[in-house]
Amino acid sequence: MPIDSNKILVDSIKRLLRRGATSHLAKIVNKTHGADLSVLFRSLSLAQQRKLFDMITDVEQKGILFSELEEDIFQDLIEDMPIEGIVEILENMPADDVADIIGRLPEGKSQDILDKMKKAESEEVEDLLRYDDDTAGGIMVPDFISLKEDVTAREAIESLQKEHSDVEMAFYLYVVDEYGKLVGVSSLRQLVVVPPETPLKEFMSTDVFSVKTDMDQEEVARIVARYDILAVPVVDDSNQLVGVVTVDDVIDILRKEATEDILKMAGAGEEFVETKSIFKSTRIRLPWLFASCVGGIFAFFIIGKFESSILKYAYLAAFIPVIMGMGGNIGTQSSTIVVRGLATGRLNVRDIWSVVLKELSIGVILGLVYGALIGSVAQLRYSMEALAISVALAVVSSMSVAALVGSLVPMAFARINIDPAVATGPFVTTAIDIISVFFYFKIATTLLGI
Amino acid sequence: MPIDSNKILVDSIKRLLRRGATSHLAKIVNKTHGADLSVLFRSLSLAQQRKLFDMITDVEQKGILFSELEEDIFQDLIEDMPIEGIVEILENMPADDVADIIGRLPEGKSQDILDKMKKAESEEVEDLLRYDDDTAGGIMVPDFISLKEDVTAREAIESLQKEHSDVEMAFYLYVVDEYGKLVGVSSLRQLVVVPPETPLKEFMSTDVFSVKTDMDQEEVARIVARYDILAVPVVDDSNQLVGVVTVDDVIDILRKEATEDILKMAGAGEEFVETKSIFKSTRIRLPWLFASCVGGIFAFFIIGKFESSILKYAYLAAFIPVIMGMGGNIGTQSSTIVVRGLATGRLNVRDIWSVVLKELSIGVILGLVYGALIGSVAQLRYSMEALAISVALAVVSSMSVAALVGSLVPMAFARINIDPAVATGPFVTTAIDIISVFFYFKIATTLLGI
Numbered sequence: 001m002p003i004d005s006n007k008i009l010v011d012s013i014k015r016l017l018r019r020g021a022t023s024h025l026a027k028i029v030n031k032t033h034g035a036d037l038s039v040l041f042r043s044l045s046l047a048q049q050r051k052l053f054d055m056i057t058d059v060e061q062k063g064i065l066f067s068e069l070e071e072d073i074f075q076d077l078i079e080d081m082p083i084e085g086i087v088e089i090l091e092n093m094p095a096d097d098v099a100d101i102i103g104r105l106p107e108g109k110s111q112d113i114l115d116k117m118k119k120a121e122s123e124e125v126e127d128l129l130r131y132d133d134d135t136a137g138g139i140m141v142p143d144f145i146s147l148k149e150d151v152t153a154r155e156a157i158e159s160l161q162k163e164h165s166d167v168e169m170a171f172y173l174y175v176v177d178e179y180g181k182l183v184g185v186s187s188l189r190q191l192v193v194v195p196p197e198t199p200l201k202e203f204m205s206t207d208v209f210s211v212k213t214d215m216d217q218e219e220v221a222r223i224v225a226r227y228d229i230l231a232v233p234v235v236d237d238s239n240q241l242v243g244v245v246t247v248d249d250v251i252d253i254l255r256k257e258a259t260e261d262i263l264k265m266a267g268a269g270e271e272f273v274e275t276k277s278i279f280k281s282t283r284i285r286l287p288w289l290f291a292s293c294v295g296g297i298f299a300f301f302i303i304g305k306f307e308s309s310i311l312k313y314a315y316l317a318a319f320i321p322v323i324m325g326m327g328g329n330i331g332t333q334s335s336t337i338v339v340r341g342l343a344t345g346r347l348n349v350r351d352i353w354s355v356v357l358k359e360l361s362i363g364v365i366l367g368l369v370y371g372a373l374i375g376s377v378a379q380l381r382y383s384m385e386a387l388a389i390s391v392a393l394a395v396v397s398s399m400s401v402a403a404l405v406g407s408l409v410p411m412a413f414a415r416i417n418i419d420p421a422v423a424t425g426p427f428v429t430t431a432i433d434i435i436s437v438f439f440y441f442k443i444a445t446t447l448l449g450i
Numbered sequence: 451m452p453i454d455s456n457k458i459l460v461d462s463i464k465r466l467l468r469r470g471a472t473s474h475l476a477k478i479v480n481k482t483h484g485a486d487l488s489v490l491f492r493s494l495s496l497a498q499q500r501k502l503f504d505m506i507t508d509v510e511q512k513g514i515l516f517s518e519l520e521e522d523i524f525q526d527l528i529e530d531m532p533i534e535g536i537v538e539i540l541e542n543m544p545a546d547d548v549a550d551i552i553g554r555l556p557e558g559k560s561q562d563i564l565d566k567m568k569k570a571e572s573e574e575v576e577d578l579l580r581y582d583d584d585t586a587g588g589i590m591v592p593d594f595i596s597l598k599e600d601v602t603a604r605e606a607i608e609s610l611q612k613e614h615s616d617v618e619m620a621f622y623l624y625v626v627d628e629y630g631k632l633v634g635v636s637s638l639r640q641l642v643v644v645p646p647e648t649p650l651k652e653f654m655s656t657d658v659f660s661v662k663t664d665m666d667q668e669e670v671a672r673i674v675a676r677y678d679i680l681a682v683p684v685v686d687d688s689n690q691l692v693g694v695v696t697v698d699d700v701i702d703i704l705r706k707e708a709t710e711d712i713l714k715m716a717g718a719g720e721e722f723v724e725t726k727s728i729f730k731s732t733r734i735r736l737p738w739l740f741a742s743c744v745g746g747i748f749a750f751f752i753i754g755k756f757e758s759s760i761l762k763y764a765y766l767a768a769f770i771p772v773i774m775g776m777g778g779n780i781g782t783q784s785s786t787i788v789v790r791g792l793a794t795g796r797l798n799v800r801d802i803w804s805v806v807l808k809e810l811s812i813g814v815i816l817g818l819v820y821g822a823l824i825g826s827v828a829q830l831r832y833s834m835e836a837l838a839i840s841v842a843l844a845v846v847s848s849m850s851v852a853a854l855v856g857s858l859v860p861m862a863f864a865r866i867n868i869d870p871a872v873a874t875g876p877f878v879t880t881a882i883d884i885i886s887v888f889f890y891f892k893i894a895t896t897l898l899g900i
Contacts, residue, residue: 007800035676039795157642171621171638171680188621188638192607225705226485228698230621230680247697248678251704255675258708259790262715266786267779278808282815285783292779293820296772297827303768304831310767314760317767318753321774321883322746328778329717329742329876333735336716340709345489350457358728365732370743377747381754426779433771 034064137213140243154196295430327398334406363403484514587663590693745880777848784856813853
């Protein structure tokens with residue numbers, strides 16, 4: 001269903017709920033994809049959500065909805081549900097999604113659920129829970145197809161028919177040696193294209209990418225994106241194949257990563273919270289603004305020091321916004337380019353000096369252009385050379401420093417393994433504000449001799 | 451190869467180039483993935499790039515490199531290459547990538563190349579060129595596997611072996627009726643799992659997502675991401691199957707989209723340009739700063755109007771940075787949440803009033819908190835109630851207006867189909883700066899009676 005039609009879906013579901021048209025509702029709910037239902041659920045009350053949820057007949061459909069729902073909504077929804085009902089749904093979901101859900105539940109509840117699950121499945125889930133959430137081990141599925149090198153294409157197809165019917169998104173068949181170590185890969189495609197009696201080792205590709213269980217999930221996502229592969233095998237320290245990360249999870253990681261970076265840089269938290277309450281949103285955004293508040297108060301004390309100069313020349317104050325604005329905006333440009341460049345792999349943290357030098361050059365050039373322009377306006381308005389030159393120099397220095405700080409801070413943070421996005425937003429802007437204001441008054445009072 | 455090892459690759463290639471160790475170089479180059487070579491090429495001179503390129507023996511490897519290279523580097527690289535050489539490489543690439551490349555070449559050159567290509571392939575490419583670059587038609591591959599409903603699983607496998615060996619990333623088999631209209635889909639997996647004589651119509655899934663050729667590529671990407679599918683079929687106006695968009699292209703689109711949004715919001719152009727020259731980067735960033743320059747000059751004239759007040763009370767000037775900063779930062783938070791929310795589908799453009807109202811509420815609450823805090827600092831410093839109250843009120847109004855403008859502008863732009871990201875960055879910040887400064891002086895001069 002195209003996304004445009006979501007509005008229509010929400011509206012008609014609400015209408016049917018009002019009318020109590022149960023059988024009609026059940027029909028729609030069972031025909032709608034879990035991803036669309038999860039969007040719909042955001043617009044409904046808890047009671048309405050429960051009503052619709054109970055109408056879903058297919059347990060796998062319930063599972064898809066479980067993994068698509070936002071955390072808040074999910075927790076409320078399962079609050080009063082009998083453990084047996086939850087377990088039945090979880091048992092029909094891929095183990096990685098189950099581990100995700102279990103990992104977020106309160107300790108007591110998650111233990112109850114694991115106890116009630118079939119042994120084989122709860123063990124799979126517990127295996128996954130051993131790995132950090134945001135590593136290859138935490139996002140992999142432990143179901144995959146692996147066969148020995150001398151198995152033939154025909155035998156491989158037979159084993160697909162018999163044994164591996166529950167593997168999620170199977171597009172590759174992994175080949176392991178007698179010790180379970182990964183040695184090659186074949187696509188399902190190749191399997192049907194070669195003569196049936198060909199052993200795997202004769203047509204498998206030995207050029208197989210793999211990642212270690214402890215690799216950061218964003219790194220895994222970048223590898224999958226970079227080499228256009230659909231799944232990447234995950235191996236443990238002894239190179240034994242233990243799982244597979246599939247492309248659908250990679251897409252989610254890349255999107256989440258981009259959202260996080262954008263929000264962090266704007267000082268708006270890490271996760272998307274628009275659907276949360278006003279109170280929660282306020283609480284998340286409050287501390288970030290504190291940085292800019294402290295910085296502003298700092299700038300206020302700096303300007304206070306130049307009070308006597310302002311009393312003589314009030315127009316000095318009139319240039320504060322333009323100088324702060326120019327510095328702030330070019331600083332944002334620089335830090336954004338660096339943060340996004342690092343995230344997408346276009347910039348490398350080891351090139352710190354060439355990147356910073358380049359940004360500084362751009363800052364100086366743009367500073368000269370806009371310094372001349374704004375200085376000219378000052379001259380036209382007040383006809384005082386010393387003032388015009390002060391303003392021009394202040395713009396040059398503010399923009400140069402901003403480009404320098406805006407690129408250096410995220411680069412340096414990335415180098416010492418602090419997330420450059422979180423370190424960038426309000427902190428850089430605030431630092432630039434303070435430096436700009438200080439330079440401006442220092443230059444102006446010197447040149448004007450006050 | 452893990453991304454970490456890129457530095458090692460770059461360094462050893464450069465060393466080998468210096469030593470002229472040709473056979474060693476050729477070995478490495480032919481073992482390295484095209485995606486890694488494209489990164490390596492950024493660090494090399496044109497002469498070095500050509501040398502390495504000529505060492506690649508596999509024409510498909512050359513093709514992968516072609517599609518991975520950045521536009522600038524690619525254009526320089528093929529400048530002096532004989533047309534026949536280029537054509538040979540293009541003929542071994544997927545048609546969608548060829549269309550991408552051809553679409554970016556100068557008219558004369560692209561015509562030459564199309565003339566020299568095999569008729570079947572150039573027709574495919576020309577078909578693709580008819581569609582807009584950023585629509586489903588522009589990004590689809592015209593090669594796919596489609597069979598009639600009554601073909602059996604065994605016949606389908608045979609046809610895979612004989613006819614469809616050149617299909618890029620085949621994981622689904624599409625089922626069409628006698629008029630070529632899409633009616634179902636089967637995975638390759640299902641094909642080998644069912645009894646060989648079962649006709650497709652008995653096990654195909656009829657619940658098949660498809661998109662129209664003119665659907666925007668970002669919309670296509672969102673659908674693929676949302677429903678966790680690996681490829682989405684593209685149909686023309688008469689529902690005839692004409693191509694397939696694969697997940698690897700979707701990942702590229704989603705990443706590019708996020709990068710564009712981030713850069714646009716920061717006023718740093720649309721495409722990532724860090725690898726371009728200082729001059730080019732400067733030229734791209736110059737106009738965006740002009741908005742903030744004009745805004746700053748505007749603020750300067752506003753403050754000029756209050757010159758006599760500042761001459762009396764110089765400390766009025768000291769609060770300009772904190773008031774501008776608080777407004778600017780909360781405005782950035784609001785517009786970032788809205789732009790990203792719209793891009794990821796978490797916010798819907800039809801909810802404009804509820805979103806704006808919520809942002810405004812948050813702005814008022816945070817404004818009251820920080821207004822009280824900053825007002826108290828003013829009171830402690832100057833012991834003048836009227837001043838402290840003016841500052842507090844100015845913070846409240848600045849932050850409320852900023853949250854309102856920061857959410858309303860992108861929402862409104864999205865509603866009239868203007869990209870909210872491009873409209874947001876410097877424009878919103880600048881507007882907020884001007885409004886904040888004006889409100890502040892208006893409130894202060896009124897309350898202080900000057």
